[in-house]
Amino acid sequence: MWAVIVHLGNLFFEFSPPWRHSNFVIVSLWHVIEALWFSSSELWDVSEFLREFWLWPWWSAPSSNADLAHLTAILFVTLSWSVESQSNKEAIATEAALPAPGNAAGDRNEVNRSALRGPVDFRMLVDPESVRSLAVSIASNYPHTNQGTLMRAAALFEYVKENVTYVPDPIRMQSGEKIQGDLVASPIETLQSRGGDCDDQAVLMASLFSAVGIPNRLRLICNDAGEWHLAAEFSVELPNSNEIVNILDEFYVATSRTTQPRTYWFFQEEGQFWLLADTTRDYIPGYDSLFIDGYMYKTEEGELQWVNCHSIH
Numbered sequence: 001m002w003a004v005i006v007h008l009g010n011l012f013f014e015f016s017p018p019w020r021h022s023n024f025v026i027v028s029l030w031h032v033i034e035a036l037w038f039s040s041s042e043l044w045d046v047s048e049f050l051r052e053f054w055l056w057p058w059w060s061a062p063s064s065n066a067d068l069a070h071l072t073a074i075l076f077v078t079l080s081w082s083v084e085s086q087s088n089k090e091a092i093a094t095e096a097a098l099p100a101p102g103n104a105a106g107d108r109n110e111v112n113r114s115a116l117r118g119p120v121d122f123r124m125l126v127d128p129e130s131v132r133s134l135a136v137s138i139a140s141n142y143p144h145t146n147q148g149t150l151m152r153a154a155a156l157f158e159y160v161k162e163n164v165t166y167v168p169d170p171i172r173m174q175s176g177e178k179i180q181g182d183l184v185a186s187p188i189e190t191l192q193s194r195g196g197d198c199d200d201q202a203v204l205m206a207s208l209f210s211a212v213g214i215p216n217r218l219r220l221i222c223n224d225a226g227e228w229h230l231a232a233e234f235s236v237e238l239p240n241s242n243e244i245v246n247i248l249d250e251f252y253v254a255t256s257r258t259t260q261p262r263t264y265w266f267f268q269e270e271g272q273f274w275l276l277a278d279t280t281r282d283y284i285p286g287y288d289s290l291f292i293d294g295y296m297y298k299t300e301e302g303e304l305q306w307v308n309c310h311s312i313h
Helices: 002-012 019-037 044-055 065-096 128-139 146-163 188-192 200-212 241-254 287-292
Strands: 171-174 177-180 216-222 228-236 267-269 272-276 297-298 304-306 309-311
Touching: 002 228, 128 188, 128 200, 128 241, 146 200, 146 241, 171 200, 188 200, 200 228, 241 272, 287 297
Parallel strands: none
Antiparallel strands: 171 177, 216 228, 216 309, 228 272, 267 272, 297 304
């Protein structure tokens, strides 16, 4: 009964059981095991067991070396139980007190990389330091100006587009059913494997942008068919959208990769233009393909809206 009470207490309450309760539980379990497996008689006498159980006080002085060893084991197990219980509570408290998601390498959380274990904090997986050497080598070919920032972003986009192929996440079987997991790879893993799905590539793009100081964010969106997608966006400070079009047209004409006919769509917020950098699309900023796939719609006033923007990282 005490074992049930103490375990229920651990299950529903935050405090550890008192030392005397812990001792009593361990002693009780010892008596049960002793009666079942270590009895010298062939038949187990229930009445004799109960009499000895209640008459043997756990606080009494040891009468033999066996009892001394028994009490030592009790104290050790109880101490271990209490320390483990306290450590678990401290770990839970520490997890609850973690700071808000950041972009520094020290804030990265490798544990939460799979949606099977709850919502993924994509920003915590962005790691600019791991890809800085690559990002700098690409960005250094363009000037450090507002126009140059757009060209740097386009060049980083083009590198990922040329070197990373779309590969879906692995599947696994559970209880005879196929489960499509959502494992998010680190930027280095995606570069080394040269493949990844939308969230792998979006995290890589955000890492590359952050490595050279280009403001960026990740959008978790859902279309009208219930399909989820993660896309990266970046911002530039340019006077008007015409200049963005001219720079991007000049950039794509100079590249060796042939793109489909480009239709540039933009979002403007607080004097900055936000552009899509989704490498599962064909170019920057290919919002039109998201519209075609049902992730966006137009209002009666002609404004672009997201069908469901679940979160922004």
